[in-house]
Amino acid sequence: MTLLRALGIDLPIVQAPMAGVSTPAMAAAVSNAGALGSIGVGAVDAATARRMLAEFRERSRRSLNVNVFCHQPARADGSVDAAWLEFLRPHFEGVGAQPPPALKEIYRSFLEDDAMLAALLADPPRVVSFHFGLPSAERIRALREAGSVLLASATSMLEGQAAERAGVDAVVAQGYEAGGHRGVFDPDAPDDRLGTVVLTRLLVRHLRVPIIAAGGIMDGAGIAAMLHLGAQAAQLGTAFIATPESAADAGYRAALASDAASHTVMTRAISGRAARCLGNRFTTLGAAVSAQRTPAYPLAYDAAKALNAAAKAAGEPGYGAQWAGQGAPLARALPTAELVAVLVRELAEAEVRIAGGPDPPTSHST
Ligand SMILES: Cc1cc2nc3c(=O)[nH]c(=O)nc-3n(C[C@H](O)[C@H](O)[C@H](O)COP(=O)(O)O)c2cc1C
Numbered sequence: 001m002t003l004l005r006a007l008g009i010d011l012p013i014v015q016a017p018m019a020g021v022s023t024p025a026m027a028a029a030v031s032n033a034g035a036l037g038s039i040g041v042g043a044v045d046a047a048t049a050r051r052m053l054a055e056f057r058e059r060s061r062r063s064l065n066v067n068v069f070c071h072q073p074a075r076a077d078g079s080v081d082a083a084w085l086e087f088l089r090p091h092f093e094g095v096g097a098q099p100p101p102a103l104k105e106i107y108r109s110f111l112e113d114d115a116m117l118a119a120l121l122a123d124p125p126r127v128v129s130f131h132f133g134l135p136s137a138e139r140i141r142a143l144r145e146a147g148s149v150l151l152a153s154a155t156s157m158l159e160g161q162a163a164e165r166a167g168v169d170a171v172v173a174q175g176y177e178a179g180g181h182r183g184v185f186d187p188d189a190p191d192d193r194l195g196t197v198v199l200t201r202l203l204v205r206h207l208r209v210p211i212i213a214a215g216g217i218m219d220g221a222g223i224a225a226m227l228h229l230g231a232q233a234a235q236l237g238t239a240f241i242a243t244p245e246s247a248a249d250a251g252y253r254a255a256l257a258s259d260a261a262s263h264t265v266m267t268r269a270i271s272g273r274a275a276r277c278l279g280n281r282f283t284t285l286g287a288a289v290s291a292q293r294t295p296a297y298p299l300a301y302d303a304a305k306a307l308n309a310a311a312k313a314a315g316e317p318g319y320g321a322q323w324a325g326q327g328a329p330l331a332r333a334l335p336t337a338e339l340v341a342v343l344v345r346e347l348a349e350a351e352v353r354i355a356g357g358p359d360p361p362t363s364h365s366t
Contacts, residue, residue: 003210003232008063010034016237017067019043024052026245028059029336042069043107046115063126068110070133074296081295097310103299121146133185134166153183160203173199175215179238179325181275204230218330220346238325242333251317261328270304270321272297281318
């Protein structure tokens with residue numbers, strides 16, 4: 001069976017799950033256009049995930065991808081956490097606030113969240129995807145038996161092979177260009193930082209399951225390029241951040257439309273895991289900090305969210321988790337359905353160009 005048929009979609013396009021940014025309205029607009037819409041429930045509890053799923057169902061009867069985080073649960077280190085809060089103190093004070101007294105684990109890993117598993121089994125989405133690792137064989141079996149097709153992010157050959165061995169139906173090859181968190185299984189292991197082209201080729205060559213390419217793909221030409229590399233679909237995140245259906249706030253949208261888009265930074269300082277963000281105050285402070293000093297994921301994120309909330313209240317948007325990929329300067333602020341239609345048109349035009357035909361008259365360059 002081809003990947004598109006397994007996913008129940010017509011177009012080789014996946015709107016990336018983006019915790020805190022993608023919404024049921026965005027996913028429904030994408031799915032209704034024949035591509036795969038996704039919601040990220042990695043940072044919410046099961047009750048919220050159920051509401052998001054229900055909201056999607058009200059808007060679309062087509063396929064939905066629900067994405068969960070499979071990180072190893074955080075191990076707090078009191079002295080690292082306390083030193084981190086002291087390090088951030090001047091930044092809190094700069095916006096008229098104080099750091100919290102301690103760091104909390106603000107959301108649970110799917111590895112141990114039975115309520116989330118129950119929510120997914122009660123109302124099985126067509127697709128469930130894993131980021132940061134893989135759940136147990138029992139969880140994978142339960143999701144499969146409920147009828148969900150399973151995807152997992154991989155940033156290396158080893159992760160891709162582990163995902164295939166675990167029985168997922170397709171692997172998302174996430175290159176270093178990608179916006180948001182790297183899906184690395186072990187945040188403390190050496191990272192070869194493979195780009196999307198090399199990683200896609202490696203996984204296409206060495207795995208039997210279909211590959212979905214992700215990272216830096218912003219338009220139809222990028223999607224066509226990935227299909228020609230052997231990927232069966234392309235997953236785009238940053239391309240959808242500026243849509244009206246996105247949950248990105250005004251500061252994030254303004255930063256995405258600014259020069260900051262040309263200067264994305266991989267930082268661990270915001271959440272405790274490496275993630276690509278628009279250059280802002282937080283990435284600047286992170287540049288001076290070693291990985292050992294940052295609290296574990298998602299404990300560090302607790303401080304970042306508190307600092308961002310205080311800063312926003314004081315009119316300073318520069319401490320946000322403004323995730324974006326290297327393709328950010330190519331982002332377009334179009335309604336989601338229109339963006340998908342443009343991607344489809346551009347993909348067709350790119351295929352004509354690749355086949356050696358003349359440029360069609362409606363060709364878009366941006
Ligand atoms: C704002 C944002 C949030 C993201 N959140 C998630 C997430 O919750 N789960 C996930 O699997 N990937 C997440 N990602 C990564 C995407 O799945 C994908 O790998 C990435 O967007 C592809 O690169 P691009 O942003 O250059 O298109 C996120 C990416 C962005 C930009």
